Amino acid sequence: MNDDLGFLGIKEGKHEPVPAIGTGSCKTAETTTLVRSGENLKPAETRLFSDPYAIRFVRPELLAWFTTHPTELQEIVRVEERRFPGMNSAIVARTRYFDDIIGESLNNGLEQLVIVGAGFDARAHRIPGLSGNVRIFELDQLETQAVKQAKVREIFGQIPNHVTYVPADLRTSTWQQDLVRNGYDPVKKPSLLWRGSACICHRIP
Numbered sequence: 001m002n003d004d005l006g007f008l009g010i011k012e013g014k015h016e017p018v019p020a021i022g023t024g025s026c027k028t029a030e031t032t033t034l035v036r037s038g039e040n041l042k043p044a045e046t047r048l049f050s051d052p053y054a055i056r057f058v059r060p061e062l063l064a065w066f067t068t069h070p071t072e073l074q075e076i077v078r079v080e081e082r083r084f085p086g087m088n089s090a091i092v093a094r095t096r097y098f099d100d101i102i103g104e105s106l107n108n109g110l111e112q113l114v115i116v117g118a119g120f121d122a123r124a125h126r127i128p129g130l131s132g133n134v135r136i137f138e139l140d141q142l143e144t145q146a147v148k149q150a151k152v153r154e155i156f157g158q159i160p161n162h163v164t165y166v167p168a169d170l171r172t173s174t175w176q177q178d179l180v181r182n183g184y185d186p187v188k189k190p191s192l193l194w195r196g197s198a199c200i201c202h203r204i205p
Helices: 024-039 060-068 070-083 087-107 142-156 175-181
Strands: 110-116 135-140 163-167 193-195 198-202
Touching (some): 024 142, 070 087, 135 142, 142 163
Antiparallel strands (some): 110 198
């Protein structure tokens, strides 16, 4: 296990070691999912969004550690906020912003949704109106997608028909061709919004 747990902002040795937070791209996916799962613990009238699936993408051993080490968890949150001021709030705000944009796009005839760097994003399953109406393409590294697809099958029994996983390295210029090869329709004139990890594509009226 690394000495520095990175995004969690805490060093081993100060407390009983925290279970490792993924590896590679899975590390970022799991840590941001942890933040989203925290929002879902708030009362429905105060939370900014509902993501009942987020906690399912966090490994059980990590959740068990948080449950049995509340003092250490508070320290993790405190140190993390000091190292990355506003990071958790930014993730929550970004999630709500993208949810709102998708809702508006659905009202305007959204047909294709491309989620770039999707990680463990569960919008394909939690936002009403997407399933059965919108073709969703998720781009991410193969390692992360393999973990995610296994978890999606565990939760839903199968990969939903409206979701297509496209393994892609965004450092290259081939990911757009990869999208087309996997069914994305470039003929449809898109209205394009790209911000962080979301790209909304729909037919221009």
